[in-house]
Amino acid sequence: xxxxxxxxxxxxxxxxxxxxxxxxxxxxxxxxxxxxxxxxxxxxxxxxxxxxxxxxxxxxxxxxxxxxxxxxxxxxxxxxxxxxxxxxxxxxxxxxxxxxxxxxxxxxxxxxxxxxxxxxxxxxxxxxxxxxxxxxxxxxxxxxxxxxxxxxxxxxxxxxxxxxxxxxxxxxxxxxxxxxxxxxxxxxxxxxxxxxxxxxxx
Numbered sequence: 149x150x151x152x153x154x155x156x157x158x159x160x161x162x163x164x165x166x167x168x169x170x171x172x173x174x175x176x177x178x179x180x181x182x183x184x185x186x187x188x189x190x191x192x193x194x195x196x197x198x199x200x201x202x203x204x205x206x207x208x209x210x211x212x213x214x215x216x217x218x219x220x221x222x223x224x225x226x227x228x229x230x231x232x233x234x235x236x237x238x239x240x241x242x243x244x245x246x247x248x249x250x251x252x253x254x255x256x257x258x259x260x261x262x263x264x265x266x267x268x269x270x271x272x273x274x275x276x277x278x279x280x281x282x283x284x285x286x287x288x289x290x291x292x293x294x295x296x297x298x299x300x301x302x303x304x305x306x307x308x309x310x311x312x313x314x315x316x317x318x319x320x321x322x323x324x325x326x327x328x329x330x331x332x333x334x335x336x337x338x339x340x341x342x343x344x345x346x347x348x349x350x
Contacts, residue, residue: 163181163182164179164180164181165179165180165181166178166179167180167189169189169190169220171190171195171198171220171223171224171227171228172198172203172224172225172227172228173228174224174227174228176220176223176224176227176250176254177250177253177254178218178219178220178246178250178253179218179246179249179250179253180218180246181242181246184217184218184240184242184243184246190220191220191281192338192339192341193281193311193312193313193341194220194221194281194311196311196336196338196339196341196343197221197279197281197309197310197311197343198220198221198224198225199336199338200309200335200336200343201225201277201279201309201343203225203228203229203232203277204228204229206229206231206232206276206277207231208231208232209232209233209275209276209277210232210233210234210235210272210274210275210276210277211225211226211232211233211234211235211275211276211277211278211279212234212235212236212237212270212272212275212277212278212279212301213225213234213235213236213237213279213280214237214266214267214270214278214279214280214294214298215237215238215239215280215281215282215283215294216236216237216238216243216244216247216261217238217240217243217247217281218243218246218247218250219236219246219247219250219251219261221279221281222234222235222236222247222259222261222279223236223247223250223251223254223256223259225279226251226256226258226259227254227256230258231258232258233258233259233260234258234259234260235259235260235261235262235270235272235275236259236260236261236262237261237262237263237264237269237270238263238264239263239264239265239266241263244261244262244263247261248261266290266293266294266297267293267297267298267300267301270301272301273300273301273302273303274302274303274306275301275302275303275306276302276303276305276306276307277306277307277308277309278298278301278302278306278307278308278309279308279309279310280294280308280309280310280311281310281311282294282295282310282312282321284312284313284316284317288317288320291312291317291321292324294310295308295310295321295324295325295328296324296328298328298346299328299329299346299348302348303348304348304349304350305347305348306347306348307345307346307347307348308325308329308345308346308347308348309335309343309344309345310325310343310344311341311342311343311344312341312342312344313340313341313342314340314341314342315340318342318344321342321344322334322342322344325344325346326346328346329346329347329348329349330349331346331347331349332344332345332346333345333346
């Protein structure tokens, strides 16, 4: 059975759950199901990323949430700042259907949600911010692709911000980002999670 959260169509026995969570000062209602990552609460890594991504400094612009799952990061950012347009992509079609449902449930309209395997169906090259809680279990090749190809989809001055545990490859991810962007800063450490940021130069 392909029941991994990074599968295109997880084969699961459906068991929808409804709950809410405070993200960046807003209560967001979620519907989740078997076959998605962290189905009972917003995972600690995503919370740490959201707490350190500094979207309050963005007056406007476009954000890409890569590997959005059922939507906690992308919807949290979109709800916090309605001037931002947030594109959300994932390979998991079940997760995408939940993300769309959650956007509607919370009346969040400044989002676009579609299926894409990494950047396969992402055409824009002018994102101001790309955020990701990479699917570590999908393997290092996928994670490296997320980091290395981000630069092709950012505007000059645009940021890539990711969260990754030290024990799951933060040092390796930092090295990849440094090699790609010629810069990478650890902007936060939280219970073994590293928040890494690279900025696209001229």
